[in-house]
Amino acid sequence: MEITLLNWLLALSPLLLVILLMLGFKWGGIKAGALVYLYTILLGVVFFGANLEIISYSIIQSILLSLDVLYIIWTALFLYNLVSDAGAIIIIGKKITAFSDDRVIQTLLISWLLVSFLQGVGGFGVPIAITAPILVGIGYSPVSAVVMAAIGHSWAVNFGNFASAFQSLIAVTGVSGNILAPYAAILLGFAAFPCGAIVAYLGGGWNGLKRGLPALIILSVVMGFIQYLLATSGVWTISATVATLIGLTCMYGISRLPIYRSKNSLKTGAPSSSEFESKSPITLVFAILPYTLLILLSLVLIVIPQAKLLFSRVEIVLQFPEMTTSLGWTIPASVGRKINIFGHPGAVIFYATLISYIIYRKKQFLTAQAHKSIINSVIKSATNASLGIVAMVGLATIMNNSGMTNLIAQGFSKSISREFYPTIAPVIGMLGAFITGSNNNSNVLFGILQMDTAELLGLSMPLILAAQTAGGSIGSVMSPAKVIVGCSTVDLTNNESPVLRKILIFNTITLLVVIILVSLMANIY
Amino acid sequence: MQNRQSSKQNAKVVLFVFEIILPFLLYFSMQNQYQGLNLVLLILILTSFGLLVFLS
Numbered sequence: 001m002e003i004t005l006l007n008w009l010l011a012l013s014p015l016l017l018v019i020l021l022m023l024g025f026k027w028g029g030i031k032a033g034a035l036v037y038l039y040t041i042l043l044g045v046v047f048f049g050a051n052l053e054i055i056s057y058s059i060i061q062s063i064l065l066s067l068d069v070l071y072i073i074w075t076a077l078f079l080y081n082l083v084s085d086a087g088a089i090i091i092i093g094k095k096i097t098a099f100s101d102d103r104v105i106q107t108l109l110i111s112w113l114l115v116s117f118l119q120g121v122g123g124f125g126v127p128i129a130i131t132a133p134i135l136v137g138i139g140y141s142p143v144s145a146v147v148m149a150a151i152g153h154s155w156a157v158n159f160g161n162f163a164s165a166f167q168s169l170i171a172v173t174g175v176s177g178n179i180l181a182p183y184a185a186i187l188l189g190f191a192a193f194p195c196g197a198i199v200a201y202l203g204g205g206w207n208g209l210k211r212g213l214p215a216l217i218i219l220s221v222v223m224g225f226i227q228y229l230l231a232t233s234g235v236w237t238i239s240a241t242v243a244t245l246i247g248l249t250c251m252y253g254i255s256r257l258p259i260y261r262s263k264n265s266l267k268t269g270a271p272s273s274s275e276f277e278s279k280s281p282i283t284l285v286f287a288i289l290p291y292t293l294l295i296l297l298s299l300v301l302i303v304i305p306q307a308k309l310l311f312s313r314v315e316i317v318l319q320f321p322e323m324t325t326s327l328g329w330t331i332p333a334s335v336g337r338k339i340n341i342f343g344h345p346g347a348v349i350f351y352a353t354l355i356s357y358i359i360y361r362k363k364q365f366l367t368a369q370a371h372k373s374i375i376n377s378v379i380k381s382a383t384n385a386s387l388g389i390v391a392m393v394g395l396a397t398i399m400n401n402s403g404m405t406n407l408i409a410q411g412f413s414k415s416i417s418r419e420f421y422p423t424i425a426p427v428i429g430m431l432g433a434f435i436t437g438s439n440n441n442s443n444v445l446f447g448i449l450q451m452d453t454a455e456l457l458g459l460s461m462p463l464i465l466a467a468q469t470a471g472g473s474i475g476s477v478m479s480p481a482k483v484i485v486g487c488s489t490v491d492l493t494n495n496e497s498p499v500l501r502k503i504l505i506f507n508t509i510t511l512l513v514v515i516i517l518v519s520l521m522a523n524i525y
Numbered sequence: 526m527q528n529r530q531s532s533k534q535n536a537k538v539v540l541f542v543f544e545i546i547l548p549f550l551l552y553f554s555m556q557n558q559y560q561g562l563n564l565v566l567l568i569l570i571l572t573s574f575g576l577l578v579f580l581s
Binding site: 030031034037038052053055056057059060063067318379380383384386387390391494 | 534537538541544545548549551552555563564567570571574575577578581
């Protein structure tokens with residue numbers, strides 16, 4: 001497909017329209033997503049030569065991709081409503097404020113360390129869906145809660161979730177993981193600091209950031225170093241998980257440092273431990289039971305291959321044929337997104353929720369009628385959020401299958417000079433993840449293109465590929481699809497605009513850090 | 526008022542179930558090359574999607 005300024009702008013127009021409608025006109029994700037989805041179908045047919053077959057298969061593929069995400073949203077909503085009904089959220093909030101009176105420590109603990117750890121074991125929106133309600137529980141506004149949870153873990157996306165995005169990059173480019181890992185680990189290790197710093201700022205303003213600086217520096221160095229060490233040793237699948245686990249352990253010691261135990265602890269309107277009043281008989285052990293089970297079950301599926309095999313036996317798999325648009329863009333034959341019914345992260349959340357429900361009922365933390373109110377609450381919040389996801393994923397699939405996404409990236413790579421390309425490589429990765437909502441998909445879409453461009457321009461290929469996946473890691477939490485997931489768990493469905501705006505503004509800082517690093521490294525390598 | 530809300534919610538759930546099931550039917554219809562049915566299913570998917578957006 002030939003690139004002209006007109007068709008490049010047309011290819012970019014669905015993205016610009018989503019941003020304009022959601023940020024400029026403050027439309028909700030459903031309305032904006034639906035309109036742009038239909039617009040993209042028309043655009044694909046009229047200007048990009050997509051026929052009825054491509055549109056039909058794209059719709060089917062997008063439903064599979066949506067189900068992959070919705071499986072997590074629906075079960076995460078069950079989990080949230082269960083712990084909320086049992087009064088567990090209040091107890092967790094109470095204990096977190098008791099763990100440390102310092103607001104900065106509480107903020108970093110949940111919206112930087114815990115959320116990143118959950119990315120390590122879950123991914124696909126689980127971290128935001130789980131931690132945003134907890135942040136609301138300790139006194140943050142729903143908007144701040146989603147923004148902090150999203151930004152706090154963007155550094156851990158690439159090596160989190162069993163490093164699936166990194167694995168995809170290796171698979172599509174054929175470049176050894178041992179070559180790519182050092183570059184990616186350096187970029188994302190450094191990105192950990194701005195993620196934490198932004199969260200500290202959002203939680204407590206400039207004072208919060210200043211106060212959190214010692215903890216931020218110590219934890220960034222520790223986590224960045226551990227992640228680098230593990231990733232370069234070939235065990236990148238657990239590098240982010242172990243790094244954040246060690247970070248969480250270090251946090252206990254840091255919170256006991258004199259600076260964080262002084263009477264001048266920063267408190268910014270959050271309810272202190274004494275302010276939480278709960279008549280719920282639930283103890284902390286039972287309050288965190290669903291989360292403990294979630295982590296344990298996820299770890300079982302990582303470390304025991306037989307368990308993984310056993311739970312991966314039933315899958316929904318659809319084969320898609322090769323398709324070509326009238327402009328010559330070919331979509332290779334592929335197996336669509338596989339939905340692993342029993343081993344999916346959504347299924348793991350469901351097991352944790354079900355076991356917890358049975359125990360809560362036995363311990364009488366829940367009434368006999370509790371399941372009805374839980375199901376009603378889930379249906380109420382799930383339908384609107386699900387529709388927003390279907391629309392966003394649908395438009396991303398149509399863009400991809402009609403060649404628009406590739407055209408956007410090609411336009412960038414062909415019009416940019418060798419000196420400037422290292423600054424654009426992370427932006428392309430970010431754009432791919434922003435459109436598709438996934439670091440994984442961004443790497444699949446743009447991995448080859450970035451590799452070819454790096455070779456053509458005589459740049460370090462592993463560095464450019466690392467920049468691609470680092471940009472994707474940061475961009476995935478900015479995507480409207482993920483914002484909708486986060487908002488659905490804190491009653492912000494259809495009010496995603498302020499959340500998206502804040503995430504775009506603050507996450508750009510992390511992206512800038514990566515861009516500067518890539519530019520510096522490009523001069524060295 | 527509450528009944529109306531509840532009916533709207535039920536309609537949304539039913540339509541959403543359609544929105545999930547119909548693409549799978551479309552897939553099998555396309556695999557078996559039922560040309561007329563493909564078009565009908567595609568129209569149904571887009572219509573139920575439009576109705577869902579309208580109800581939201």
